[in-house]
Amino acid sequence: MLKATHEILQFVTEQSFLLRKFGAEAFKAPYHFHQEYELTLILNGSGKRYIGSHMADFNAGDLVIVGANLPHCWKLVPEKQPDAQAVVIQFTADFLGTSFFEKPELVLIRELLEKSASGISFSLLDYQNTFSALVEMEHQDSFKKLITFIEILQKLAASGHFTLLDKQPGPVVHDLSDQKRINPVLAYLVENFRKEVSLTAAASLTNMTTNAFCKYFKRVTRKTFMEMVIQYRLNYATQQLVQTDNPVTDIAFESGFSDVSHFYKTFKSKMGLSPLNYRKKFMVEL
Numbered sequence: 001m002l003k004a005t006h007e008i009l010q011f012v013t014e015q016s017f018l019l020r021k022f023g024a025e026a027f028k029a030p031y032h033f034h035q036e037y038e039l040t041l042i043l044n045g046s047g048k049r050y051i052g053s054h055m056a057d058f059n060a061g062d063l064v065i066v067g068a069n070l071p072h073c074w075k076l077v078p079e080k081q082p083d084a085q086a087v088v089i090q091f092t093a094d095f096l097g098t099s100f101f102e103k104p105e106l107v108l109i110r111e112l113l114e115k116s117a118s119g120i121s122f123s124l125l126d127y128q129n130t131f132s133a134l135v136e137m138e139h140q141d142s143f144k145k146l147i148t149f150i151e152i153l154q155k156l157a158a159s160g161h162f163t164l165l166d167k168q169p170g171p172v173v174h175d176l177s178d179q180k181r182i183n184p185v186l187a188y189l190v191e192n193f194r195k196e197v198s199l200t201a202a203a204s205l206t207n208m209t210t211n212a213f214c215k216y217f218k219r220v221t222r223k224t225f226m227e228m229v230i231q232y233r234l235n236y237a238t239q240q241l242v243q244t245d246n247p248v249t250d251i252a253f254e255s256g257f258s259d260v261s262h263f264y265k266t267f268k269s270k271m272g273l274s275p276l277n278y279r280k281k282f283m284v285e286l
């Protein structure tokens with residue numbers, strides 16, 4: 001079973017942040033979280049990206065910033081893509097000092113980092129120069145890397161052309177004990193939401209009774225367990241509606257709904273449109 005692991009990063013003494021290039025093996029990393037922020041650029045490869053409760057496809061050029069303690073992983077689809085590569089920068093909130101980002105000149109970066117609690121994606125078309133700068137950083141000396149990195153953060157923050165990945169984000173769980181307890185449950189949902197999800201199985205991951213688990217889950221995520229399950233399923237369904245020509249009935253079942261009428265009712269309640277009208281609206285906007 002896929003579980004969200006707590007990763008502790010080791011920083012080099014001479015560096016205030018980590019800059020690394022990863023190959024295909026890195027995409028096998030489990031659903032995990034760490035206290036550092038993470039900026040990830042996909043150089044080559046495609047698959048599914050999981051950021052908190054959000055799921056989306058990714059391709060070469062995908063650029064995402066992940067907030068502190070926000071669980072995430074990238075999975076290659078198909079799994080065998082030997083040329084897959086990513087550039088990853090990981091840094092703490094105080095990597096340049098405890099109050100560095102409190103300075104008025106850096107207000108946009110500070111706001112960007114605050115928004116990254118939901119995960120943020122950036123478009124290749126809007127940030128081609130920024131992507132090139134990220135790739136070139138590995139060839140720079142430590143001082144130039146630092147300056148380039150701050151410039152990249154400023155450009156990303158200043159343009160405003162980005163997408164929050166979770167349109168209804170829950171609170172960031174700062175308590176690590178809560179993180180370690182709740183993230184295996186979210187990982188269980190990532191792996192199983194398209195199947196029959198078991199409340200008992202989810203509760204067992206926290207060593208709680210089902211009643212205690214339901215109260216705990218609601219307190220930590222501000223959603224009931226089933227609300228979170230529905231969120232994953234609707235997220236997947238909306239992807240299928242706009243990316244495929246599959247019949248709505250098939251999409252309902254593929255998304256984890258066992259009753260088509262319930263899918264229609266739930267979709268319209270949450271999205272404000274029926275599945276068919278949602279698909280039509282998307283096609284018109286294209």
